Amino acid sequence: MWDLTTTALDTAKLRGATYADARSMHIRQRDLTTKNGAVGTLAQSESIGIGIRVLANGAWGFASTDKLTREGVSACAAQAVSVAKASALAKRGDVKMVQENAFIDSWQAPLQKDPFEIPLESQLDLLLKADAAMRAIKGVTLTETDMQFRKIDCWYASSIGSRIHQRKVISGCGIVATSFKGTEIQKRSYPNSFGGQYQLAGYELIESLDLVRHAPRVAEESVALHSAAQCPEKTGTLLLDGSQLGLQIHESVGHPIELDRVLGQEANFAGTSFLTLDKLNKLKYGSEIVNVVADARLAHGPGLGSFAYDDEGVPAQCTDIIKDGQFRGYLSNRETAQLIGLSRSSGTMRTESWNRLPIIRMTNISLKPGAGSPGELITGTDDGIWMETNRSWSIDDRRYQFQFSTEIAWEIKGGKKVRMLKNPSYSGITTEFWNSCDAICDKEYWTLWGTPNCGKGQPMQTMGTGHGAAPARFLNIKMGTAFSGQ
Amino acid sequence: MIRMSKKSKAGKNETHLASASDLKKRIDSVLRLGNIAGADETEVQVDETIDALTRFANNAIHQNVAEHGMAISIRTVVDGRTARATTNRLDEDSLLAAVKSSLQLAHSQPKIPGLLPMPGKQRYRSVNRFTNETAATTPEDRARAVKKSCDLAIRNGQVAAGIFSTGQSQLALANSQGLFAAHRQTHAEFSITMQDEPAASWAKANSGDVRNFDPQKLAARASEKAQMAKDAQELAPGKYTVILEPAAVLDLVGFLFYDFAATAVADQRSCLLKRMNKPLFGKNISITDDAYHPQQLGAPFDGEGMPRQRVNLVENGVPRNLVYSRTSAKKAKTKPSGHGFALPNEYGEAPMNLVFSGGDCSLEKMIASTDRGLLVTRVWYIREVDPYEKIMTGMTRDGLYLVEKGKVTSAVRNFRFNQSLVQLLQNVEAMSPASRATAEEAFEMVVPAMKVNNFHLTEPTKF
Numbered sequence: 001m002w003d004l005t006t007t008a009l010d011t012a013k014l015r016g017a018t019y020a021d022a023r024s025m026h027i028r029q030r031d032l033t034t035k036n037g038a039v040g041t042l043a044q045s046e047s048i049g050i051g052i053r054v055l056a057n058g059a060w061g062f063a064s065t066d067k068l069t070r071e072g073v074s075a076c077a078a079q080a081v082s083v084a085k086a087s088a089l090a091k092r093g094d095v096k097m098v099q100e101n102a103f104i105d106s107w108q109a110p111l112q113k114d115p116f117e118i119p120l121e122s123q124l125d126l127l128l129k130a131d132a133a134m135r136a137i138k139g140v141t142l143t144e145t146d147m148q149f150r151k152i153d154c155w156y157a158s159s160i161g162s163r164i165h166q167r168k169v170i171s172g173c174g175i176v177a178t179s180f181k182g183t184e185i186q187k188r189s190y191p192n193s194f195g196g197q198y199q200l201a202g203y204e205l206i207e208s209l210d211l212v213r214h215a216p217r218v219a220e221e222s223v224a225l226h227s228a229a230q231c232p233e234k235t236g237t238l239l240l241d242g243s244q245l246g247l248q249i250h251e252s253v254g255h256p257i258e259l260d261r262v263l264g265q266e267a268n269f270a271g272t273s274f275l276t277l278d279k280l281n282k283l284k285y286g287s288e289i290v291n292v293v294a295d296a297r298l299a300h301g302p303g304l305g306s307f308a309y310d311d312e313g314v315p316a317q318c319t320d321i322i323k324d325g326q327f328r329g330y331l332s333n334r335e336t337a338q339l340i341g342l343s344r345s346s347g348t349m350r351t352e353s354w355n356r357l358p359i360i361r362m363t364n365i366s367l368k369p370g371a372g373s374p375g376e377l378i379t380g381t382d383d384g385i386w387m388e389t390n391r392s393w394s395i396d397d398r399r400y401q402f403q404f405s406t407e408i409a410w411e412i413k414g415g416k417k418v419r420m421l422k423n424p425s426y427s428g429i430t431t432e433f434w435n436s437c438d439a440i441c442d443k444e445y446w447t448l449w450g451t452p453n454c455g456k457g458q459p460m461q462t463m464g465t466g467h468g469a470a471p472a473r474f475l476n477i478k479m480g481t482a483f484s485g486q
Numbered sequence: 487m488i489r490m491s492k493k494s495k496a497g498k499n500e501t502h503l504a505s506a507s508d509l510k511k512r513i514d515s516v517l518r519l520g521n522i523a524g525a526d527e528t529e530v531q532v533d534e535t536i537d538a539l540t541r542f543a544n545n546a547i548h549q550n551v552a553e554h555g556m557a558i559s560i561r562t563v564v565d566g567r568t569a570r571a572t573t574n575r576l577d578e579d580s581l582l583a584a585v586k587s588s589l590q591l592a593h594s595q596p597k598i599p600g601l602l603p604m605p606g607k608q609r610y611r612s613v614n615r616f617t618n619e620t621a622a623t624t625p626e627d628r629a630r631a632v633k634k635s636c637d638l639a640i641r642n643g644q645v646a647a648g649i650f651s652t653g654q655s656q657l658a659l660a661n662s663q664g665l666f667a668a669h670r671q672t673h674a675e676f677s678i679t680m681q682d683e684p685a686a687s688w689a690k691a692n693s694g695d696v697r698n699f700d701p702q703k704l705a706a707r708a709s710e711k712a713q714m715a716k717d718a719q720e721l722a723p724g725k726y727t728v729i730l731e732p733a734a735v736l737d738l739v740g741f742l743f744y745d746f747a748a749t750a751v752a753d754q755r756s757c758l759l760k761r762m763n764k765p766l767f768g769k770n771i772s773i774t775d776d777a778y779h780p781q782q783l784g785a786p787f788d789g790e791g792m793p794r795q796r797v798n799l800v801e802n803g804v805p806r807n808l809v810y811s812r813t814s815a816k817k818a819k820t821k822p823s824g825h826g827f828a829l830p831n832e833y834g835e836a837p838m839n840l841v842f843s844g845g846d847c848s849l850e851k852m853i854a855s856t857d858r859g860l861l862v863t864r865v866w867y868i869r870e871v872d873p874y875e876k877i878m879t880g881m882t883r884d885g886l887y888l889v890e891k892g893k894v895t896s897a898v899r900n901f902r903f904n905q906s907l908v909q910l911l912q913n914v915e916a917m918s919p920a921s922r923a924t925a926e927e928a929f930e931m932v933v934p935a936m937k938v939n940n941f942h943l944t945e946p947t948k949f
Binding site: 033034035036038039040041042043044045046047048049059060061062063064065066067079080082083084086087089090091092093119120121124128141142144178180183184185187263264265266267268269271274355356357359391392393394395396397398400401403405423425427429458459478481482483484485 | 537538539540541542543544545546547548549550551552553554555556557559568569570571572573574575584587588590591592594595596598599624625626628629630632633636645647648649651677678679681686688725753754755759760830831832866867868869870871872873874875877879880881883884900902904926942944945946947948949
């Protein structure tokens with residue numbers, strides 16, 4: 001692979017590029033699903049190719065190819081330079097980037113059990129057992145399970161002299177029980193909705209989640225929801241489980257801190273951000289117990305946003321985003337860091353595949369743990385609603401106004417869970433929400449959740465992001481609006 | 487209208503899709519390997535894409551990409567089991583490895599009850615969705631069009647952001663029972679957001695032929711509407727009469743159509759459970775799935791190689807028909823409608839070429855007939871809140887305007903809505919003629935603008 005990246009860089013330079021980087025990637029994926037006790041999807045894929053990014057005439061160009069011969073890569077590099085020169089026809093200044101060091105390194109994310117070495121039969125057997133355990137519950141009308149594995153090798157080289165190989169293995173799985181009765185469809189998922197839990201880990205993650213043990217409870221709750229009371233429309237105390245809070249962090253902290261959005265580069269599609277540059281170090285984003293970091297280092301945990309170097313050759317870092325409630329930092333790359341006067345990129349350039357341009361993406365955007373247990377959170381609440389497992393999520397294009405609904409909720413009265421509620425939802429304005437946070441559970445209840453399906457960019461790219469969170473409590477939150485007036 | 491440079495006249499582009507004979511050769515090779523490796527049946531799908539996308543923001547091009555790739559996907563059947571393996575390594579050894587991988591996956595599972603044999607040779611209606619002019623569009627062509635839009639923004643004191651993409655693709659599907667299907671098409675898309683801080687507006691077009699839209703007209707429309715979007719006032723939440731431009735209609739109703747899959751109904755996850763052949767929407771709502779409509783794109787065959795059929799989904803407000811894959815059709819004792827996804831999968835099928843019958847009321851007439859209402863340019867981040875009543879939440883975006891006494895009078899701060907799609911299609915007062923629309927959340931379809939009563943806006947945002 002290094003021969004090909006060298007060919008790419010040499011050709012780009014010969015054609016007039018003043019900077020170039022080349023990313024050769026080999027991606028292997030396995031997908032398994034079951035539905036109602038039968039195998040659904042059973043597929044394996046691999047994709048290999050090279051993406052070449054260049055600066056020429058002061059503007060960016062990118063081209064990719066799967067023709068991995070010297071001729072194919074040379075032609076691709078030449079095309080990237082031609083594209084850059086076309087970009088220069090509509091530029092408003094030359095692209096500049098902050099300085100970065102050259103690195104020569106090889107890194108492999110740790111894993112205990114390579115999922116591609118585990119027999120397919122045992123993987124399917126696990127899913128079918130979980131599926132059967134859900135179907136055993138009367139009233140369940142649809143059962144689904146899924147498991148996915150990805151192995152990604154990336155060979156990155158740049159014209160400043162970096163040469164970095166990284167290997168990552170990602171694993172994930174989940175189960176869902178659905179119950180249709182009367183005029184309602186209710187659903188419960190484990191360990192999270194929309195595919196389950198994903199981490200930068202091997203098959204040990206799948207084993208630790210113990211899908212079969214949780215299957216009966218998930219199924220029973222999907223049926224029980226039909227008899228539950230409707231979540232009331234009210235303003236009050238909201239308690240969120242860690243998985244829902246992870247998505248809340250993703251939408252109302254992770255996206256607005258992307259500096260490309262802030263600078264208008266995503267205005268046409270993903271949107272902009274309320275976090276304009278004047279708010280840095282001035283905005284009170286949350287209450288004093290709210291501390292959020294963007295941490296791509298492995299020391300943070302095996303998150304979907306963990307790596308050694310980003311796709312621009314910048315080492316993984318930990319950046320304070322919210323410290324003691326104050327807004328402290330953005331996600332940047334070498335170009336946007338230069339634009340706002342930072343001395344270094346925060347290392348968040350990531351690409352979905354060899355045929356996509358790296359763009360600023362979340363790494364692991366995590367809420368630091370606080371004190372106490374979920375039990376203490378509940379006993380300390382006189383009147384509130386505990387919501388769990390996301391059902392829908394939506395936020396405006398500047399990341400102010402949001403609405404989330406969850407699969408299930410429990411009413412809390414006098415420090416106890418008193419009854420199940422169906423169709424729960426809550427909504428608010430981002431900064432008002434985070435400033436209302438009055439309790440966050442401790443490290444023991446903190447999980448690094450994986451969001452495998454974050455879409456951004458044109459052409460669209462899907463990226464995995466990590467979000468560490470423990471259950472937390474928020475005051476004066478509007479709840480139940482989604483079903484009001486229906 | 488895009489004017490092609492002399493260098494980029496049709497046929498002069500250096501990048502081409504593989505020839506039909508090359509595709510056939512690759513397919514025959516995989517079918518032979520499947521036979522050698524011991525597959526009872528083999529299916530092969532070849533996908534080739536040549537795409538380019540020029541992206542601009544802050545009145546300049548900031549990203550500009552080009553890609554070319556081909557992938558081969560192989561499904562084998564062995565002893566009543568099936569699985570799929572896909573690769574873009576096209577040498578014989580890699581293809582043989584993919585065939586073996588598919589067989590290994592297939593062997594790992596229990597026998598699949600009711601697995602159908604692969605279909606044999608089919609007859610397809612021909613569609614011509616490839617234009618040399620679109621395939622030959624160069625980065626310079628796109629850059630010049632973008633520059634004109636950015637220059638307009640600068641002249642108007644605004645900031646432009648958007649994309650201009652063009653491309654070509656082909657798909658071939660064949661199997662060891664003699665089925666062979668192939669399709670190639672071009673596509674072009676221009677989308678522009680004009681920012682007039684703190685306001686913005688937007689326009690977008692998508693077609694198989696780059697000559698079917700004019701980026702400068704789209705830029706001018708977005709610019710004018712951005713100017714109108716300034717000084718937005720906040721209104722109280724409530725139920726409003728709304729005039730939804732076609733892009734807003736598209737992104738909302740796009741969430742309804744997966745429920746028309748026979749598999750979704752059999753799985754009891756469809757909002758059409760207990761509702762087929764009964765009045766559900768207004769009598770003015772009729773919807774077909776028609777892959778052959780002149781404004782549609784896509785292949786005349788589905789993921790199983792079955793010819794796509796025109797299906798009347800909704801007739802005068804009554805859901806009449808579902809769409810079927812081969813498997814769901816067999817279970818329902820009917821014929822496949824040509825809407826199946828590539829096997830194996832758990833979702834079955836879906837209609838992908840939707841055409842609304844529409845009406846005869848122009849957008850201007852809708853505004854003129856409205857005493858008090860809101861004009862919605864587009865909607866954003868739509869998600870399902872309730873799967874049976876199809877309550878969707880989302881935000882308005884890039885231009886929400888107050889209509890009073892038949893005229894647009896001011897801009898309004900964006901709103902969150904929580905709206906049942908079933909009720910929305912019961913409350914349509916007027917529709918424009920339907921035409922191809924494009925947005926961001928649903929696939930392109932042929933839809934009208936709609937004037938809808940009692941649209942539920944629940945909370946305003948800050949801009």
